[in-house]
Amino acid sequence: MLELKFVRSNLGDIKEMMKIRGYDLDISGFETLDQERRGKLSVLEGLRHQRNRVSEDIAAMKKRGEDASSIITEMKEVSSEIKGKEKELPGILKKLNDLLMVIPNIPDESVPVGKDENDNPVIRTWGEIREHDFAPRPHWEIGEELGILDFECAAKLAGSRFAVYRGAGAKLERALISFMLDIHTNEHNYTEILPPFMVNAASMVGTGQLPKFKEDLFKVEGWDLYLIPTAEVPVTNIHRDETLSGEDLPIYYVAYTPCFRSEAGSYGKDTRGLIRQHQFNKVEMVKFVRPEESYDELEKLTRNAEEILRRLELPYRVVSLCTGDLGFSAAKTYDLEVWLPGQDLYREISSCSNFIDFQARRAGIRFKRGGGKGTELVHTLNGSGLAVGRTLVAILENYLQGDGSVAMPEALKPYMGGMESISAT
RNA sequence: GGAGAGAUGGCCGAGUCGGCUGAAGGCGCUCGCCUGCUAAGCGAGUGUAGGGCGCAAGUUCUACCGAGGGUUCGAAUCCCUCUCUCUCCGCCA
Secondary structure, eight states, X not given: OOOHHHHHHOHHXXXXXXXHXXXXXXXXXXXXXXXXXXXXXXXXXXXXXXXXXXXXXXXXXXXXXXXXXXXXXXXXXXXXXXXXXXXXXXXXXXXXXXXXXXXXXXXXXXSOOOSSGGGOOEEEEESOOOOOSSOOOOXXXXXXXXXXXXXXXXHHHTOSSOOEEOTHHHHHHHHHHXXXXXXXXXXXXXXXXXXXXXXXXXXXXXXXXXXXXXXXXXXXXXXSOEXXXXXXXXXXXXXXXXXXXXXXXXXXXXXXXXXEOOOXXXXXXXXXXXXXXXXXXXXXXXXXXXXXXXXXXXXXXXXXXXXXXHHTTOOEEEEEOOTTTOOSSOSEEEEEEEEETTTTEEEEXXXXXXXXXXXXXXXXXXXXOTTOOSOEEOEEEEEEEEEHHHHHHHHHHHSBOTTXXXXXXXXXXXXXXXXXXXXXX
């Protein structure tokens, strides 16, 4: 969410910004609403002021034993006038707020202008693509043949876009989660969090999933609870409506959670395999930092995510999302794309974003500098480190051997109980 | 699920029969003074949001004592609903 004052004085720039982001949003009602709100508010406050003053007089008169009944009848009118006016305000406020809630964040100056993902510039590329004398294959074939992935069974249990992992496949997923968490906690200084996998609406509003992206979420029937679409939601909301002390910053959290997404609007996309599921595992890094450090922290965060791919020796590249591809709340985002030989393309496996004060304002996350007075909004960042299911996909496709087995990355072997490779049983 | 207790500022904790309580007192913190040594003492300050005025420092008004509603000229104080926490019982992994 942007600041009301900022929107008021930068309306033209905001319209321009939404255009380069590819947002078609009508905010023309803003000015009228804002003025209406201010007008009514000042009238109302004047009346309340009067009421407060006279109330004091009444109290004083009563103390002296005087008769205040004539003023009291007079104040009855003022009071009912206040009540009438008080009823008008919430409606205006809500409309204004609704408008404010759907305005996206302002992209950082360094974000390239572009229309869609084809305009995302590649920042760097890492790793050697393995050459083989056999044809690469997609992971769903590899997984089903090895008996470690079962989509048919998942369809019976839940429907499409789910998977059952079996045997070494289940173990590999679990190994990846531990591997990632260990690196981020032991080497990158993150504190591990295991949050609730369901949250209330207030949390969803705090990180921006609501009200704009309601249709992407699974809601629990009869409860004010939603399945989290990413650990970003519970973990960022840990500090919702809190004022942190300056010495606490920066705060680094890492959390493994399953993620639940309706994937409404992606019918027919990535229907095969593990790429796009209603439920998938992810290890997520979340940072709360001082404003002046947030862009350095974004670089570090991205490197932390890259480190996982390097240890697993998976080729990847880093792209910078252009204005047209940038998410709603982000000011700047780097995507990590891993090489998938079975599909002959680079595929997003991590998204690292700086939200600057956008989420913090919405969620009320502030801090106080030592010695300073007043509070400031923190800057929040988050990034996948990494999407676990897609990492498993990358391992299956990149480590496929000529005999149909899949070798284990060196770094993962300890987590797999020394297993050298997965072969059909 | 049943019975009871509670929810006040960064923290602890007062708020009497509704009326100078944005809220006593304490702690913490900040600044200054004092003190020749990390102690103690003294003084001042110390919430958030929104509006008006001001170039600004600032100033002024309004709101906020878990949330929402009600009673009243006036509510942290009375009434209702909800949420959460705690204790006891039941149930359960």
